[in-house]
Amino acid sequence: MLLISCPNCGPRDETEFHYGGQAHVAYPESPNDLTDREWAEYLFYRENTKGTFAERWVHSTGCRQWFNMLRDTVTYEIHSIYGMGQPRPELQASAASAGASKSDPTQPGEFTQSGDFGQASAPGLAPGATAPTATTPISSEGV
Amino acid sequence: MAETATPAETAHVDRVRGARRSPAEHLADAFTSGSVPGTVTLTEIPYQAMVGLRVDRTSDAGARVASVTGGLPAACGDVTGTGSVNTLWLGPTEFMVVAPEEAHDSLGGSLVSDLTTALGNDAGQVVDLSANRTTFELSGSHARAVLEKTCALDLHPRVFKAGTAVSTELAHIPVMLWKTSDETYRIFPRASFADFLGRWLLDAMREYASPEVP
Numbered sequence: 001m002l003l004i005s006c007p008n009c010g011p012r013d014e015t016e017f018h019y020g021g022q023a024h025v026a027y028p029e030s031p032n033d034l035t036d037r038e039w040a041e042y043l044f045y046r047e048n049t050k051g052t053f054a055e056r057w058v059h060s061t062g063c064r065q066w067f068n069m070l071r072d073t074v075t076y077e078i079h080s081i082y083g084m085g086q087p088r089p090e091l092q093a094s095a096a097s098a099g100a101s102k103s104d105p106t107q108p109g110e111f112t113q114s115g116d117f118g119q120a121s122a123p124g125l126a127p128g129a130t131a132p133t134a135t136t137p138i139s140s141e142g143v
Numbered sequence: 144m145a146e147t148a149t150p151a152e153t154a155h156v157d158r159v160r161g162a163r164r165s166p167a168e169h170l171a172d173a174f175t176s177g178s179v180p181g182t183v184t185l186t187e188i189p190y191q192a193m194v195g196l197r198v199d200r201t202s203d204a205g206a207r208v209a210s211v212t213g214g215l216p217a218a219c220g221d222v223t224g225t226g227s228v229n230t231l232w233l234g235p236t237e238f239m240v241v242a243p244e245e246a247h248d249s250l251g252g253s254l255v256s257d258l259t260t261a262l263g264n265d266a267g268q269v270v271d272l273s274a275n276r277t278t279f280e281l282s283g284s285h286a287r288a289v290l291e292k293t294c295a296l297d298l299h300p301r302v303f304k305a306g307t308a309v310s311t312e313l314a315h316i317p318v319m320l321w322k323t324s325d326e327t328y329r330i331f332p333r334a335s336f337a338d339f340l341g342r343w344l345l346d347a348m349r350e351y352a353s354p355e356v357p
Binding site: 008009010012013015016061062063064065 | 218219233234235237295296309310311312315317
């Protein structure tokens with residue numbers, strides 16, 4: 001059970017919250033210009049980070065407000081909780097190395113995705129390897 | 144309306160009252176027999192008027208609404224109001240007004256219409272939620288012990304003080320929990336959860352009817 005500190009309500013059990021997936025996935029600036037593949041990648045493709053991961057949560061049983069959390073997906077350590085619209089905070093080196101953060105954390109406000117659907121990003125094969133990334137022509141504003 | 148009610152209006156109000164069934168009405172006898180006077184008692188306070196408010200409390204509309212409710216709470220846990228009309232904090236822009244049933248417009252009060260008028264055409268909402276939840280009152284020296292069987296929050300009086308209300312989980316269902324005095328808690332479960340929570344609390348209270356095992 002995680003003990004999550006809601007920015008409004010203070011520490012509460014994980015069961016009061018719902019998960020909202022990866023944070024900072026910006027809406028495309030011109031969605032009409034995207035190919036079907038790019039649109040599908042925007043909609044459905046998310047990082048599967050081993051290590052520090054920025055994600056959204058909502059305190060559904062309490063104040064019903066969304067917020068961002070920087071959590072280690074290996075150790076479950078919560079590094080930081082910050083508001084919607086705020087950029088991903090920089091971690092201190094000691095905090096970042098606490099977990100197995102081998103993979104490149106996504107840059108703030110940047111949406112990266114695998115260049116192709118190939119094996120480079122196949123889970124389990126090379127957990128430390130970062131798939132070839134390509135920045136799509138989308139907004140750099142964090143959500 | 145209450146002062147000038149015609150016999151027909153009074154009859155209508157009585158008919159409305161007679162037709163109502165509270166969510167835990169069928170458990171009333173069980174609540175009575177399951178309560179341990181002086182130790183822990185459970186009762187339902189049915190039909191309280193409740194109004195859901197959404198308004199920015201720092202706006203003009205927020206100030207107007209606050210003048211009707213007697214203030215709007217500023218932070219989690221806060222409860223405003225004096226006497227019988229109180230406002231609980233649900234979120235930064237979301238509140239719940241709890242008042243006696245007589246405050247409801249259908250029974251001669253004017254709570255909902257006053258709030259609607261106060262909000263006017265500004266951003267926000269006033270929704271009559273009187274039938275959404277019922278109210279349980281759990282009181283007595285062991286009321287906290289009963290709640291601590293299921294509530295993950297720290298209910299110790301040094302943290303959870305009288306006059307505090309929080310939205311949390313009891314027995315895995317979402318409720319509002321309001322500590323109205325040192326040994327009295329008001330619990331607001333949704334109507335559909337009232338039967339479950341009522342029986343759950345009765346079960347949790349059962350041990351206090353027996354002599355304490357040394």
